[in-house]
Amino acid sequence: MLAYSIRRLITALPTLFFGVSLTFFIIRLAPGDPTDRFLTPSMSPKIKAAITEKFGLNEPLPVQYMTWAKNVVLNFDFGKSFANGREASQVILDALPYTLLLSSLSLLFGVLLGLISGVYSALKAGTRTDRAITSFLLFFYSVPSFWLGLILLGIFSIELGWLPGSQISSIFHERLSFFGKIGDYASHLVLPVLTLGLTTAPVYGRFVRSSMVEVLNSDFIVSARARGLSERKVVFNYGLRNALLPLISILGTSFPALFSGAVIVEVIYSLPGMGRVMVDAALGRDYPVIMAASVVAFIAVIIGNLLADIGYAVADPRVRIGDSS
Amino acid sequence: MLDSEKLILRIEELSISYQSSGSGFWGNNKEIVAVNEVSLSVGRGETFAIVGESGSGKTSIAMSILGFVKPAAGTIEFNDLNLFSLDSKQLRETRRLIQPVFQDANSALNPRMTVETILGDGIAISDENEKREKTISLLKSVGLSPDFLKKYPHQLSGGQKQRLCIARALAPEPELIILDEPVSAQDLSIQAHILRLLSEIKKTKNITYLLISHDLNVVRILADRVAVMRSGIIVEESSCEKFFSDPTHPYSQELLENSGLIQRA
Numbered sequence: 001m002l003a004y005s006i007r008r009l010i011t012a013l014p015t016l017f018f019g020v021s022l023t024f025f026i027i028r029l030a031p032g033d034p035t036d037r038f039l040t041p042s043m044s045p046k047i048k049a050a051i052t053e054k055f056g057l058n059e060p061l062p063v064q065y066m067t068w069a070k071n072v073v074l075n076f077d078f079g080k081s082f083a084n085g086r087e088a089s090q091v092i093l094d095a096l097p098y099t100l101l102l103s104s105l106s107l108l109f110g111v112l113l114g115l116i117s118g119v120y121s122a123l124k125a126g127t128r129t130d131r132a133i134t135s136f137l138l139f140f141y142s143v144p145s146f147w148l149g150l151i152l153l154g155i156f157s158i159e160l161g162w163l164p165g166s167q168i169s170s171i172f173h174e175r176l177s178f179f180g181k182i183g184d185y186a187s188h189l190v191l192p193v194l195t196l197g198l199t200t201a202p203v204y205g206r207f208v209r210s211s212m213v214e215v216l217n218s219d220f221i222v223s224a225r226a227r228g229l230s231e232r233k234v235v236f237n238y239g240l241r242n243a244l245l246p247l248i249s250i251l252g253t254s255f256p257a258l259f260s261g262a263v264i265v266e267v268i269y270s271l272p273g274m275g276r277v278m279v280d281a282a283l284g285r286d287y288p289v290i291m292a293a294s295v296v297a298f299i300a301v302i303i304g305n306l307l308a309d310i311g312y313a314v315a316d317p318r319v320r321i322g323d324s325s
Numbered sequence: 326m327l328d329s330e331k332l333i334l335r336i337e338e339l340s341i342s343y344q345s346s347g348s349g350f351w352g353n354n355k356e357i358v359a360v361n362e363v364s365l366s367v368g369r370g371e372t373f374a375i376v377g378e379s380g381s382g383k384t385s386i387a388m389s390i391l392g393f394v395k396p397a398a399g400t401i402e403f404n405d406l407n408l409f410s411l412d413s414k415q416l417r418e419t420r421r422l423i424q425p426v427f428q429d430a431n432s433a434l435n436p437r438m439t440v441e442t443i444l445g446d447g448i449a450i451s452d453e454n455e456k457r458e459k460t461i462s463l464l465k466s467v468g469l470s471p472d473f474l475k476k477y478p479h480q481l482s483g484g485q486k487q488r489l490c491i492a493r494a495l496a497p498e499p500e501l502i503i504l505d506e507p508v509s510a511q512d513l514s515i516q517a518h519i520l521r522l523l524s525e526i527k528k529t530k531n532i533t534y535l536l537i538s539h540d541l542n543v544v545r546i547l548a549d550r551v552a553v554m555r556s557g558i559i560v561e562e563s564s565c566e567k568f569f570s571d572p573t574h575p576y577s578q579e580l581l582e583n584s585g586l587i588q589r590a
Contacts, residue, residue: 219425219433223490226391226425227447227497228417241437317477318436 012302023294034082034285079288088288099261099273109197114204122212141202149195149268164188166270192269212243245316252308256300333533334367339399341385359385361557372534374544377554383537387503424494428506430486434478441474447496467492484515505537520546541584553577
């Protein structure tokens with residue numbers, strides 16, 4: 001398994017190389033100019049030329065690319081942000097923890113909610129309960145997250161005043177005890193996690209339901225029941241264990257989202273996450289930050305796929321990977 | 326008619342209907358009658374075959390004997406116990422005496438369990454060593470070697486899987502085995518092996534078979550008595566010899582002609 005993972009990661013290197021290189025050229029070929037943000041109509045072209053030279057954008061593209069690639073590979077240096085001069089890697093590292101926290105909690109909540117409602121729905125397939133759950137899930141699948149986010153914000157933060165509606169922590173955060181700090185983060189995360197979780201749960205819910213219904217109809221379930229096994233054992237040991245297999249692959253594809261963030265929710269709740277960093281960087285043509293964020297995203301996709309494959313091999317005896325037999 | 330003391334299964338005026346979940350979100354349910362007032366009796370130790378094309382209701386009868394489909398009307402008595410008046414504990418114990426073998430062994434075996442667990446789950450022995458011995462003897466009784474214990478279903482061939490299904494059905498020591506198209510998914514040479522195995526098991530263990538099949542060749546090899554079903558009713562019931570030599574109902578004659586077993590006179 002370990003040998004397999006290492007081999008997979010090594011073979012993923014060309015994918016990473018091509019993906020990142022393509023991104024490098026595409027964003028530079030896209031319309032827009034990083035110097036635009038510094039210019040006013042009254043400035044002379046000389047100033048524009050000076051800024052362009054300062055950022056190294058006067059060089060031919062291949063030269064720019066080679067300089068960038070050399071710095072990244074040799075010094076792990078992604079360059080400085082055009083917007084504020086900070087290290088691009090530092091900009092990403094600052095935003096990443098918040099995004100990881102928000103996305104992983106939301107994913108956990110969404111998957112749990114989807115799992116419970118999906119299994120329950122499958123056990124009650126075809127009944128009113130099943131339809132009620134389906135309607136519930138369909139509602140949250142259909143509403144856009146900006147709408148849900150604003151409604152939740154309006155109700156729980158503004159009208160009722162129960163929960164904070166913006167930022168990741170309060171202004172007096174530094175003065176709180178350790179557990180007070182955790183509580184402070186938690187209260188700030190409730191609404192964003194609810195918004196993100198509720199809008200992702202339907203996907204998992206419907207997926208688990210259909211997979212579970214299919215498994216529960218298979219002959220091995222009938223024969224397990226015929227052998228007098230308890231309903232609990234039939235549903236969980238025979239049913240759920242098989243129904244969850246397909247979930248591994250969608251979890252694998254959800255993995256990169258843990259790192260890329262959710263821009264809409266981050267903007268609504270004023271959270272300092274990756275989504276905002278990436279959108280700001282893209283709008284301002286902040287090439288170093290865009291590239292650093294892309295590298296993180298590419299690596300996340302590669303690792304997500306690898307984790308899904310390993311997960312399958314662990315969970316499903318029919319799947320064997322590498323040279324272990 | 327059979328002597329009532331020797332009956333293992335008696336079905337009286339059984340009717341089964343399904344709510345077809347209609348299309349659309351609210352679903353306009355329609356009722357479909359799958360089995361219409363069917364009565365039949367199976368004697369202990371015999372092989373009773375129900376033949377008919379798909380959709381004739383034969384599998385519905387099997388599922389209601391197994392307790393998975395509640396009939397709209399009628400009774401099913403197993404060992405003189407009405408299956409629909411048992412409490413859940415009695416039902417669970419009685420169910421163990423009626424075991425199914427299905428057509429598709431791929432879907433009938435839990436892909437995440439080893440052969441040992443698949444068989445062990447049906448054995449009501451808690452002692453691990455005894456359980457293992459029983460598991461091995463079950464494997465041997467269907468012609469599989471103990472080497473298969475640690476294997477998963479996907480590592481077995483089609484014929485081996487079906488043998489495993491038969492061993493699994495034997496694990497709770499049943500009195501009645503419902504064979505639902507037991508060899509239809511196998512190729513011809515495997516069919517012959519499985520049929521021979523089924524005949525042997527019946528001889529040695531004194532088990533009753535309820536055979537459900539559309540394949541009259543299989544019926545002729547295994548069955549003592551035959552009932553022909555069409556659109557939810559039994560149109561003919563007779564001994565196997567009489568059925569194959571002198572079928573009375575036109576539909577039975579048609580079935581036999583289509584299977585190439587008799588020529589039209």
